[in-house]
Amino acid sequence: MSDSTYGLGRTELHDLYHALCLTRAAEERLELLQKQGHVTGGLYRSLGQEAGAVGAAYALRRRNDGSGDMLCHTIRAAGALFLFGGELIDFFRQYMAKGTSPTRGREANVHWFDFEKGFVGPVSPLGTMIEIMAGMTLSFRLKDEERIGIVFYGDGASSTGAWHEGLNFAAVQRCPMILMVENNQWAFSTPTSKNTRVSSFTDKGPGYGIGAESVDGTDVLAVFDAVRRAAALVRSGEGTRMVELKYFRRKGHAQHDPQDYVDPEVIRMREKKDPVDLYRARLLDNDWASEEELVAIEHETFEVCRVAAEAAIAEPYPDGLDAVTDVYTDLTTPHPWTRGDSPDPTLA
Amino acid sequence: MDRETPEHLLKTKRGEPVTMLEAISEALFEEMTRDDSVFLMGEDIGVYGGAFKVTRDFLAHFGENRVIDTPIAEGGFTGAAAGAAHMGLRPVVEIQFMDFISPAYDVITNYIATSNYRGAGPMPLVIRGPVGGGNRGGPFHSQNVEMAFFHTPGLKIVYPSTAKDAKGLLKASIRDDNPVIFEEHKGLYRAPALREVLPDEDYIVPLGQARTVREGTDLTIVTYGAMVHKSVDAAETLESEDGVSVEIIDLRTLLPLDEDAIVQSVKKTNKLLVVHEDTRTGGIAGEIAIRVSEKAFEWLDGPILRVTAIDAPVPYSGSLEDYFLPQTDDVVKAARYLAAY
Ligand SMILES: Cc1ncc(C[n+]2csc(CCOP(=O)(O)OP(=O)(O)O)c2C)c(N)n1
Ligand SMILES: [Mg+2]
Numbered sequence: 001m002s003d004s005t006y007g008l009g010r011t012e013l014h015d016l017y018h019a020l021c022l023t024r025a026a027e028e029r030l031e032l033l034q035k036q037g038h039v040t041g042g043l044y045r046s047l048g049q050e051a052g053a054v055g056a057a058y059a060l061r062r063r064n065d066g067s068g069d070m071l072c073h074t075i076r077a078a079g080a081l082f083l084f085g086g087e088l089i090d091f092f093r094q095y096m097a098k099g100t101s102p103t104r105g106r107e108a109n110v111h112w113f114d115f116e117k118g119f120v121g122p123v124s125p126l127g128t129m130i131e132i133m134a135g136m137t138l139s140f141r142l143k144d145e146e147r148i149g150i151v152f153y154g155d156g157a158s159s160t161g162a163w164h165e166g167l168n169f170a171a172v173q174r175c176p177m178i179l180m181v182e183n184n185q186w187a188f189s190t191p192t193s194k195n196t197r198v199s200s201f202t203d204k205g206p207g208y209g210i211g212a213e214s215v216d217g218t219d220v221l222a223v224f225d226a227v228r229r230a231a232a233l234v235r236s237g238e239g240t241r242m243v244e245l246k247y248f249r250r251k252g253h254a255q256h257d258p259q260d261y262v263d264p265e266v267i268r269m270r271e272k273k274d275p276v277d278l279y280r281a282r283l284l285d286n287d288w289a290s291e292e293e294l295v296a297i298e299h300e301t302f303e304v305c306r307v308a309a310e311a312a313i314a315e316p317y318p319d320g321l322d323a324v325t326d327v328y329t330d331l332t333t334p335h336p337w338t339r340g341d342s343p344d345p346t347l348a
Numbered sequence: 349m350d351r352e353t354p355e356h357l358l359k360t361k362r363g364e365p366v367t368m369l370e371a372i373s374e375a376l377f378e379e380m381t382r383d384d385s386v387f388l389m390g391e392d393i394g395v396y397g398g399a400f401k402v403t404r405d406f407l408a409h410f411g412e413n414r415v416i417d418t419p420i421a422e423g424g425f426t427g428a429a430a431g432a433a434h435m436g437l438r439p440v441v442e443i444q445f446m447d448f449i450s451p452a453y454d455v456i457t458n459y460i461a462t463s464n465y466r467g468a469g470p471m472p473l474v475i476r477g478p479v480g481g482g483n484r485g486g487p488f489h490s491q492n493v494e495m496a497f498f499h500t501p502g503l504k505i506v507y508p509s510t511a512k513d514a515k516g517l518l519k520a521s522i523r524d525d526n527p528v529i530f531e532e533h534k535g536l537y538r539a540p541a542l543r544e545v546l547p548d549e550d551y552i553v554p555l556g557q558a559r560t561v562r563e564g565t566d567l568t569i570v571t572y573g574a575m576v577h578k579s580v581d582a583a584e585t586l587e588s589e590d591g592v593s594v595e596i597i598d599l600r601t602l603l604p605l606d607e608d609a610i611v612q613s614v615k616k617t618n619k620l621l622v623v624h625e626d627t628r629t630g631g632i633a634g635e636i637a638i639r640v641s642e643k644a645f646e647w648l649d650g651p652i653l654r655v656t657a658i659d660a661p662v663p664y665s666g667s668l669e670d671y672f673l674p675q676t677d678d679v680v681k682a683a684r685y686l687a688a689y
Contacts, residue, residue: 040484040665097484097665105665108486124488125448126420159419161451187420189396195419261395320671327660336658338678343685345653348628 003286006225012058013288014297016220019054020276021301023079026088029305030095034255038313040097041108043255046076048218049184051275052245053077053152055223056180057084059231060150064117069231070136070149071119072129075110076182076249077152085117086110088304092312099318106318126153127162130179134170137177148176148234150227156187158204159195167240171208174239178230181242182217184249189261201244210240217245218275221282248273353377354405360546369537371511371546372476373402375518376440378550380410383438386522387414389425390442399444400478400537426452426475430460433473438522443477446531447491460527461502471502474521476530479507480574480625481657481673483534486664492573492626494602497529498635504555505603507531509576511544513600516553524555533574533625541577558606560613564595567619567650567686570610570636572599575623575674582679592687602632610636611643618649619686623679628656650689655682 005013027045034043046053053073057080060069064085073081078091093101094109102112111121120136122129133151140147157163158181170177181201185192198204205212211233215226223245230241248270252259259267283289324333337348357377359366366374380386387410388403394417397404407415418425422443429439443449449456456475463471481490494505504526508514514532521528536542561576562583569579576598583594595613599606614620620640622633633654640652655674663669 041486099665099667103664105668106487106661106663108664111486124486125450156420159421159424161421161423187391188399189392190417190420194417317667318665320667323660323663323668323671324658333659336655336674336678338655338681338685343681345651345682345685 003282005288006221010288013283014293016054016058016224017279017283017289017294018297018301019058019079019083020050020220020279021298022082023050023054024276025301025305026078026091029309033092033096033309039095043095044075044109045251046078048250048270048274049076049182049247050079051220051279052180052182052217052223052247053079054083055220056080056150056227059224059228062118066116067147068118069147070133072122072133072151073110073119074122074152074154074182076154076184078110080152081110081119084119085114086119089308089312092309093315096312097317098312098315099322100315104318104322126157127160127166129153130163130166131169133177134166134173134175137170137175138173140176141174146235148178148231150178150180152180152182154187155181155183155192155201156190156195158201167208170240171210176234177240178227178234179240179242181244183244183246186249188253201242205242210242211238212242212244214244214246217247218273218278220275220279351409354409356404360548363545363548365543365545366511367538368511368514368542369400369402371515372518372532373404375515376403377406379519379522380414385436386438386440387416388440388442389416389418389429391418391420391444393417393442398442400534402442422448423451423455427455427459429473430455430463430471433471434469438472440474440476440522443475445489446477446479446493447488449475449477449493453496456497456503457500461500464526465502470525471527472525474528474530476518476532478534478537479531480533480535481662481669482574484664484666484669487661490662492531494531495626495630495632498603498632502527503603504528504601506555506601507573508600509536509573509598511542512546513553513559515546516551517555517600520552520555523552531573535574553600555601556604556606557600558609559598559600561596561598562594564593565617566593567621567683568595568597568613568617569621569623569679569683570597570599571623572602573625575625578674578676579623579679581676582683585680586683590684590687592683594683605635607639607643610640614640614644615647618647619689620652621682621686622652622654623674624656625674626657627659628654629659631656650686653682653686655679
């Protein structure tokens with residue numbers, strides 16, 4: 001065998017495996033937490049899509065001091081969030097709506113922020129974050145910084161006005177931004193063919209005057225390579241680019257979706273294209289890692305998830321009174337006048 | 349097409365009680381059966397039957413031309429609905445969560461609402477979808493959107509609180525030649541307490557008419573949607589613990605507002621409390637207060653008060669959301685204050 005390592009050393013190759021296993025373990029832990037009643041709201045898996053997030057994030061400049069590249073992940077890109085320094089325990093706190101979570105229980109799941117580490121959590125309305133990332137990366141260009149931004153969105157999100165307006169703005173302004181299209185063939189119950197007439201998102205690139213490339217999203221090294229090349233071009237002043245990740249959503253849209261609209265045979269076939277299994281085999285076949293090393297990574301990632309989840313479980317939910325702060329930087333929202341000991345509407 | 353009606357849409361025929369969600373499904377189904385020009389558009393409404401399953405089995409029954417799974421493009425398909433309405437169709441679009449109606453704000457307020465006035469003709473379309481909090485949905489799956497549209501002349505806004513009203517109001521909305529925004533509180537969709545046997549006949553509930561939920565003499569609560577039920581709970585507590593008699597008016601339609609019903613009740617009880625789940629500033633309580641001030645000031649024996657959500661985004665965690673939302677106890681306390689005034 002003479003697989004390319006794309007210039008990565010043994011440690012880096014192991015890093016990638018670690019990130020894949022961590023994503024998988026964190027989400028499996030979440031499922032367990034949900035069964036135990038600890039999760040508030042919906043639960044979303046990235047099963048089968050882990051390599052897209054991991055490979056892409058690994059190709060970027062991740063810093064801790066607000067000088068690195070900027071990431072906007074999605075619910076299916078938790079692996080990128082972790083690589084950018086998103087803490088595992090915060091992931092669990094967010095899903096559990098704990099008062100100790102980065103958003104203090106105000107927002108859900110991966111919707112959180114750390115501008116020093118370089119990630120901005122998404123909002124639910126699809127498409128919006130392209131506009132936001134266009135502005136973030138516009139500022140990199142205006143301030144002559146060598147930073148770039150990467151924003152993830154699913155295939156379905158490409159139908160929104162915000163997606164088009166944001167991408168076109170970025171393209172015209174030559175914003176140093178990479179749009180990652182997570183083409184997992186489905187948008188909730190809607191197949192990609194009902195969200196777009198093109199068979200590959202790369203066909204859309206020329207429509208915006210930007211370069212686009214498609215890559216097998218289950219192949220972590222191929223994704224890493226594609227995004228590293230895209231990043232080099234974007235960083236050198238080419239402007240915006242698109243990278244399409246082709247893969248398949250192997251779980252329902254969320255935990256509550258049994259995805260009975262998908263042919264089970266197709267799902268079974270897709271199980272053979274598991275990004276973690278594929279990469280594991282490749283590491284062994286090429287002697288980039290030993291069985292013992294891999295098992296150690298698997299144990300370690302399982303264990304850190306278990307420990308972080310246990311710790312998060314023990315933490316408190318927010319105090320309801322905290323609902324009134326931070327709506328503005330300089331104002332506090334009045335408490336309901338009916339909540340005090342002697343209700344007085346003039347105090348509202 | 350003479351396919352058989354799916355079993356689950358025959359509950360009223362069989363004399364069985366239905367939930368509010370089932371009542372909405374029946375309304376859509378019956379209107380589509382009655383009138384070929386009625387058709388549906390929305391995300392995941394076909395094969396999946398909608399995120400909340402309101403249109404379950406509709407695709408198989410009515411076919412792809414009348415149950416259209418759209419791209420994720422609220423602005424696009426709402427605008428397309430307007431175009432179809434111009435051509436004589438009567439579209440009903442589903443917004444998966446009404447929080448996502450915002451991309452359609454432009455076409456709704458600038459185009460759809462102004463159509464008749466501009467001479468472009470009537471706009472018989474319904475924009476419906478789930479709203480409301482209490483489900484730990486966080487800031488983007490919990491909002492009430494009425495007041496974003498209340499200020500736009502040309503629109504009607506409907507917000508039912510019971511299964512019977514939901515069915516009758518939705519049918520009336522579909523038959524109305526004006527654009528209607530139809531809000532369905534997701535906390536009421538499957539609430540067991542709301543299950544009721546509906547009349548097995550083609551009935552409508554006319555738009556613009558409030559309903560007296562409960563008669564009373566000491567004070568009036570004007571409310572709508574999920575807060576109707578919290579207000580009723582509060583009224584029962586006030587009756588048994590304080591001997592206070594509360595009249596409750598369910599607006600049902602927010603635009604046009606049934607001013608007569610409000611004013612009449614205030615003239616009878618002389619005190620008014622408005623209760624809404626929507627946030628406080630710019631909520632409908634303000635509009636109601638000014639109308640009562642204009643039409644019934646002399647009859648008031650106390651300040652017009654309101655119980656509402658606080659002015660904040662809808663928070664996700666249970667403790668925060670419970671604090672954010674108006675609760676039965678808030679209604680009780682406010683009513684007590686007003687009764688003693
Ligand atoms: C503007 C808007 N409309 C509707 C939704 C509801 N919604 C959430 S996720 C989703 C499907 C997204 O599909 P895709 O973009 O392909 O992402 P995937 O879930 O496949 O990763 C929909 C319709 C939304 N979040 N925002
Ligand atoms: Mg998708």
